[in-house]
Amino acid sequence: MPDIRPHLLRGVRPLGGEPVDILLADGLVAAIGADLRAPEGTTVVDAGGLIALPGLVDLHTHLREPGREDAETVESGSRSAAMGGYTAVHAMANTDPVADTAGVVEQVWRLGREAGYCDVRPVGAVTVGLAGRRLSEIGAMADSAARVRVFSDDGICVSDALLMRRALEYVKAFDGVIAQHAQEPRLTEGAQMNEGCVSDRLGLPGWPAVAEEAIIARDCLLAQHVGSRLHVCHVSTRGSVDIIRWAKARGCEVTAEVTPHHLLLTDDLVESYDPVYKVNPPLRTADDVQALREGLADGTIDVVATDHAPHPKEAKETEWSTAAMGMVGLETALAVVQKAMVDTGLLTWEQVAERMSATPARIGRVTGHGRPLAVGEPANVVLYDPAAPVGVDGAAMVTKSSNTPFGGMTLPGRVRATFLRGAPTVLEGKIQ
Amino acid sequence: MHARKPAGGSEPADTSPVPGTRAVLDGSEINRALTRIAHEVLERTKGGRDVTLLGIPSRGVPLARRLAERIELVENLTVPHGSLDVTMYRDDLRSAPVRTLKRTEIPAGGLDDRVVVLVDDVLFSGRTVRAALDALNDLGRPRAVQLAVLVDRGHRELPIRADYVGKNLPTSLRESVTVRLDETDGDDAVLLGPARPRPGTTEGKDV
Amino acid sequence: MRHLLSAGDLSRDEAVLVLDTAAELALVGDRSVKKLPTLRGRTVVNLFYEDSTRTRTSFELAAKRLSADVVNFSAKGSSVSKGESLKDTALTLQAMGADGVVIRHSASGAAHRLAGWVDGSVLNAGDGTHEHPTQALLDAYTMRSRLGRLEGLRVAVVGDILHSRVARSNVLLLTTLGAHVTLVAPPTLLPVSVHTWPCEVSYDLDAVLPKTDVVMMLRVQAERMHDSFFPSVREYSRGYGMHGERLARMPEDAIVMHPGPMVRGMEISAEVADSPRCTVTEQVANGVSLRMAVLYLLLGGS
Numbered sequence: 057m058p059d060i061r062p063h064l065l066r067g068v069r070p071l072g073g074e075p076v077d078i079l080l081a082d083g084l085v086a087a088i089g090a091d092l093r094a095p096e097g098t099t100v101v102d103a104g105g106l107i108a109l110p111g112l113v114d115l116h117t118h119l120r121e122p123g124r125e126d127a128e129t130v131e132s133g134s135r136s137a138a139m140g141g142y143t144a145v146h147a148m149a150n151t152d153p154v155a156d157t158a159g160v161v162e163q164v165w166r167l168g169r170e171a172g173y174c175d176v177r178p179v180g181a182v183t184v185g186l187a188g189r190r191l192s193e194i195g196a197m198a199d200s201a202a203r204v205r206v207f208s209d210d211g212i213c214v215s216d217a218l219l220m221r222r223a224l225e226y227v228k229a230f231d232g233v234i235a236q237h238a239q240e241p242r243l244t245e246g247a248q249m250n251e252g253c254v255s256d257r258l259g260l261p262g263w264p265a266v267a268e269e270a271i272i273a274r275d276c277l278l279a280q281h282v283g284s285r286l287h288v289c290h291v292s293t294r295g296s297v298d299i300i301r302w303a304k305a306r307g308c309e310v311t312a313e314v315t316p317h318h319l320l321l322t323d324d325l326v327e328s329y330d331p332v333y334k335v336n337p338p339l340r341t342a343d344d345v346q347a348l349r350e351g352l353a354d355g356t357i358d359v360v361a362t363d364h365a366p367h368p369k370e371a372k373e374t375e376w377s378t379a380a381m382g383m384v385g386l387e388t389a390l391a392v393v394q395k396a397m398v399d400t401g402l403l404t405w406e407q408v409a410e411r412m413s414a415t416p417a418r419i420g421r422v423t424g425h426g427r428p429l430a431v432g433e434p435a436n437v438v439l440y441d442p443a444a445p446v447g448v449d450g451a452a453m454v455t456k457s458s459n460t461p462f463g464g465m466t467l468p469g470r471v472r473a474t475f476l477r478g479a480p481t482v483l484e485g486k487i488q
Numbered sequence: 489m490h491a492r493k494p495a496g497g498s499e500p501a502d503t504s505p506v507p508g509t510r511a512v513l514d515g516s517e518i519n520r521a522l523t524r525i526a527h528e529v530l531e532r533t534k535g536g537r538d539v540t541l542l543g544i545p546s547r548g549v550p551l552a553r554r555l556a557e558r559i560e561l562v563e564n565l566t567v568p569h570g571s572l573d574v575t576m577y578r579d580d581l582r583s584a585p586v587r588t589l590k591r592t593e594i595p596a597g598g599l600d601d602r603v604v605v606l607v608d609d610v611l612f613s614g615r616t617v618r619a620a621l622d623a624l625n626d627l628g629r630p631r632a633v634q635l636a637v638l639v640d641r642g643h644r645e646l647p648i649r650a651d652y653v654g655k656n657l658p659t660s661l662r663e664s665v666t667v668r669l670d671e672t673d674g675d676d677a678v679l680l681g682p683a684r685p686r687p688g689t690t691e692g693k694d695v
Numbered sequence: 696m697r698h699l700l701s702a703g704d705l706s707r708d709e710a711v712l713v714l715d716t717a718a719e720l721a722l723v724g725d726r727s728v729k730k731l732p733t734l735r736g737r738t739v740v741n742l743f744y745e746d747s748t749r750t751r752t753s754f755e756l757a758a759k760r761l762s763a764d765v766v767n768f769s770a771k772g773s774s775v776s777k778g779e780s781l782k783d784t785a786l787t788l789q790a791m792g793a794d795g796v797v798i799r800h801s802a803s804g805a806a807h808r809l810a811g812w813v814d815g816s817v818l819n820a821g822d823g824t825h826e827h828p829t830q831a832l833l834d835a836y837t838m839r840s841r842l843g844r845l846e847g848l849r850v851a852v853v854g855d856i857l858h859s860r861v862a863r864s865n866v867l868l869l870t871t872l873g874a875h876v877t878l879v880a881p882p883t884l885l886p887v888s889v890h891t892w893p894c895e896v897s898y899d900l901d902a903v904l905p906k907t908d909v910v911m912m913l914r915v916q917a918e919r920m921h922d923s924f925f926p927s928v929r930e931y932s933r934g935y936g937m938h939g940e941r942l943a944r945m946p947e948d949a950i951v952m953h954p955g956p957m958v959r960g961m962e963i964s965a966e967v968a969d970s971p972r973c974t975v976t977e978q979v980a981n982g983v984s985l986r987m988a989v990l991y992l993l994l995g996g997s
Contacts, residue, residue, distance in 0.1 A: 259825030329804030586996030
């Protein structure tokens with residue numbers, strides 16, 4: 057049973073501003089002010105020094121259920137999300153079976169409700185079986201109890217230009233969005249890492265930046281032509297940022313996300329041949345990281361999305377080329393964003409809230425999330441301590457998997473508490 | 489192998505060029521000892537006709553060359569001489585960092601039916617000579633093998649003795665014997681000093 | 696030196712030490728007893744995930760000449776082919792007490808991974824399209840013994856640079872040893888960042904040959920043609936194959952090398968392959984001494 061007692065957050069700094077008290081009651085923000093009185097039965101949380109942000113919303117999460125419950129389940133993944141300060145996540149469609157029917161998306165949605173750690177919003181597959189040949193029953197998924205609004209073949213690019221055009225057009229009927237995994241397939245056959253100096257030295261087949269940029273350019277032009285919304289998943293190169301900036305300037309309705317790992321890590325880490333650094337799109341160069349940070353700061357890139365991709369140990373304890381691609385990221389996302397964007401002066405906490413909560417909720421058409429911290433709004437809140445350095449340890453994480461690329465690194469802060477509609481899912485840094 | 493060449497060039501042979509050590513043989517004494525050994529080799533090998541001199545690197549090699557030169561002076565006889573690196577046959581390889589190989593040069597004509605005289609600077613535990621005997625075994629079948637050393641400092645660990653000795657030098661295990669030769673070190677001297685730490689070996693010479 | 700994973704790990708002094716040690720050990724091959732007791736009681740495992748009888752035999756002979764116990768653990772016919780992971784295989788070898796593991800694997804970086812899982816020394820005998828350090832060492836050894844030096848030597852490496860572990864190791868090692876390397880290939884068979892490598896690049900073999908002391912021909916797989924790396928075998932051969940006329944355009948004492956196995960008629964003509972200026976069999980012979988040197992330097996000490 058969720059803890060539905062009122063919670064008084066004493067001395068908290070909303071969006072990093074001046075300390076106030078915030079009272080959460082009946083699932084809503086009940087009061088904000090100095091020295092609030094705690095009604096009978098209220099749990100008082102000493103939040104001195106902590107920053108309050110609206111509950112985070114992830115547009116890009118792999119929960120692995122159904123099919124790969126050894127890596128993650130909806131329950132373990134949503135617990136992990138809560139630990140990272142998330143109150144809503146979008147569960148990607150590349151499960152087994154693929155989330156390409158109303159039945160599968162409803163199952164995932166229901167599992168999320170039963171777990172109760174955050175709102176799980178299923179993403180529907182664009183094409184049947186992610187095979188890229190014909191559209192899945194997008195309308196049925198949109199009309200289902202899961203009310204799917206984001207569609208993606210993530211992991212695989214919708215590379216057929218005509219199919220992509222149809223998908224972009226079709227989702228207009230219910231205000232949906234296509235989230236594209238931009239990867240030209242022929243240019244990336246057998247690709248193992250970013251193509252450049254490091255791949256050439258290591259003898260690993262390269263994943264050239266142009267394979268991402270060419271698809272993004274095409275899709276932006278297509279989306280503008282048919283007047284649809286396009287969302288670009290995990291942008292990873294300077295060229296992609298330039299193209300999206302150009303597309304936005306000419307009026308294309310495109311949004312884009314960047315992952316925390318692409319904001320912090322570079323491809324020279326692959327020199328260790330440790331597949332914990334293997335991810336798709338791959339880690340790029342320091343120049344790309346700089347461009348991504350600038351793009352996120354100036355709004356070219358709209359949101360940070362985790363691309364949380366859990367894998368069992370054996371999928372990573374192999375030689376590089378046979379290892380699975382992907383990294384877990386829910387529990388480290390906010391701290392990585394602080395390190396890469398806030399501590400570097402590129403973003404304020406208010407802008408972090410916009411890019412990790414308000415904007416992703418708007419793109420995914422998620423109601424009740426990403427709202428301002430104001431009286432009467434849903435009590436979805438995360439309390440974050442920006443001055444609590446923590447050594448990252450994959451084994452100690454809540455997620456079922458441990459494939460974090462930040463293991464051994466010290467990140468500057470940690471989530472102290474997460475509230476989902478007033479009920480704590482995380483309190484004192486521990487899952488409830 | 490560290491060449492311990494003193495700064496400032498040659499010094500008188502009766503004072504030690506290495507601080508903390510004292511000279512027990514100077515250049516002329518080394519000369520006399522080698523001349524005597526050359527005579528003894530000729531006597532014991534009945535004119536030295538079948539003799540092949542094999543120096544054990546590093547300092548055994550110039551000593552073998554000097555012996556060959558002296559024999560040639562005395563008897564007008566060219567004695568084949570070469571070098572025999574015993575590194576790969578040592579019994580203490582695994583107790584020290586990997587050692588650099590030295591040259592093995594077997595004179596033309598080989599070793600079969602020759603009287604091989606092994607030449608080394610210091611005889612101590614006998615383990616180097618044991619390794620040399622093993623190495624010889626893989627190179628041919630000499631008629632006889634003899635051993636010539638400049639200094640015998642005692643403390644044998646194997647049943648091995650020298651046939652020709654330049655100087656018997658009773659030592660303590662807390663001492664070290666250092667042979668310096670013009671060819672390798674810039675001057676000739678035998679020095680006695682405090683033992684140097686030498687992990688995993690009791691050998692009294694550089695290896 | 697604990698492992699030999701990349702030719703780039705060797706300093707100039709270390710590389711010269713390997714070559715000098717190999718030169719001493721080469722003499723063992725001329726003796727009646729071609730064996731040294733040095734690695735008696737040590738176990739060397741040849742872990743070969745790719746068929747390579749030549750390289751495996753060379754390592755096996757080298758280890759046996761040093762009296763090591765040699766176990767050949769090949770992917771075919773073992774638990775490896777039943778899907779055992781590299782890590783589990785590594786732990787098995789570890790439990791069996793392998794002092795050294797010689798690994799050949801189709802995945803770049805496999806030797807690096809293995810080095811993280813076993814206590815013994817790991818010797819990279821070719822990992823994917825990454826490196827093949829002992830091949831580069833024996834190539835350098837062959838050049839030095841033929842031409843007397845490496846410093847300032849002009850070496851052209853010709854062929855499928857992109858997919859060649861031999862080329863990568865040679866560029867690193869020869870640069871360390873002071874030689875000047877020029878890579879010669881059609882642009883499709885060169886890595887995109889080749890301009891950042893410490894060597895020259897040319898698309899024109901004929902222009903390079905007169906200024907070359909050593910030309911090293913790499914094997915070109917005909918399959919590359921199907922992936923459009925070049926239009927046809929004939930066109931490749933015309934541009935980048937080594938034949939008698941081209942050999943004549945090189946300096947008089949220049950040599951032609953090939954890591955083998957050669958594709959006669961593709962990258963090298965029979966006339967050149969059989970010429971005394973072609974060092975292919977010499978390279979094979981030198982391979983044994985060189986690998987003895989590496990095994991001794993890795994396993995001979997404490």
